[in-house]
Amino acid sequence: MESQPVGPSLRQRNRAATRAALISAAIRLGNQRGWDATSVSDIAAAAGASRRTFNNYFASKEDAIVRLGALRLAEVREFLESAAGDEPLWSAIRTAFREVFSAAEALDDEQRRAVAELVRATPALQAAQIAADVAAEKELAAGIAARLEAGASGGLYPRLAAAVISRTVRVSYQYWLAKRLTTPFVDTLDHSLGQVALGLPPPAGS
Amino acid sequence: MESQPVGPSLRQRNRAATRAALISAAIRLGNQRGWDATSVSDIAAAAGASRRTFNNYFASKEDAIVRLGALRLAEVREFLESAAGDEPLWSAIRTAFREVFSAAEALDDEQRRAVAELVRATPALQAAQIAADVAAEKELAAGIAARLEAGASGGLYPRLAAAVISRTVRVSYQYWLAKRLTTPFVDTLDHSLGQVALGLPPPAGS
């Protein structure tokens, strides 16, 4: 007669399980025999499901990989819109990213590296990832526009800022993974955003 | 017995002609009946070629559209590397873009708008375009790294700058087209790059 924490139902647990099985099968096979040489049927079979089921979960092969590492720009938007309005824009942005990414980024590190390596080595996956980022970018633009709110929502600024920031996050993440840094990713990201907010001054001599 | 200006041979002219026919058929049909409802066979037939021939010219349907509006970042790279080394980096970058884009952008304005509209309305094309931009981005990164050349080629800075700039160009171009500005695109672009180099200061109040 425990207090029943209203855990997910069996249906939902099964669903999550096959989903996870499909994803990790995709990662494993992709890294093992190359992405292009891995068919949907292979992945489904390795996960104990049918080809048709795979496409019930994911719109495409790439989708199964890219979903994991999706930029959570919608969360950043929420954070931006709910924060105090008198904070300077860039300060608010950096705070929002620091908040969102330090909370969510603590997922299974092993698989995350495998995904990154797979994406790095596969043009089709890079394309899918960037496309997803750009789609999410609209969220960030909306958050920035809402914060300026001086009728500038149709202007160039929010879109430009969102695009620049979104790419900054992705490139910084790739760098952080490639260099196998042990410091938290949030630090690298915050540094990059600071550089961008300074106008990307050239590092040393020139 | 004219002086034979060594114009392109008949083969090359034919090739260019079918290529152009395929491209404009793709644009026309795509805008007319929707991109997804347009098959490669349709395009090829409309251009007076076979389905197989289409794929001799383009790797995919999207490729035929995206090639036209590809960011010529390789040219920017060349310009960057050949320019005087004592000019400040950002100044050199803006000059390079001004140079490259004022020369190359003077193509058929009508078709360019049609392409933009088609891409805007088609997620698959947006994805393809972004992917092409990101691929080209590497060129720009190499140019920037070469200019700094202080062993910083493996560092974060060139990649970050290239990514940010590449997206800036694309977003500015979309804005310029959407607003149907009559001023030259180069002006819009230069303004955006200037804003980025200033750290994207928020426009008005905030």
Place this chain on the structure above:
DNA sequence: GCCCAAATCTGCACAGTGCGCAACTAATGC
């Protein structure tokens, strides 16, 4: 415990796609 409704999985079929291959045609160089 039992049974129904809803959710989920699966096989099948179908239209598209990208590409390898082998014939065929047209342009080029000598």
Place this chain on the structure above:
DNA sequence: GCATTAGTTGCGCACTGTGCAGATTTGGGC
């Protein structure tokens, strides 16, 4: 002229995404 070469075409093949219908499993009321 004629051999060489580039370019086009038709055919076939494996793979993909999706609609549809039947089977299977789960959840919840009785």
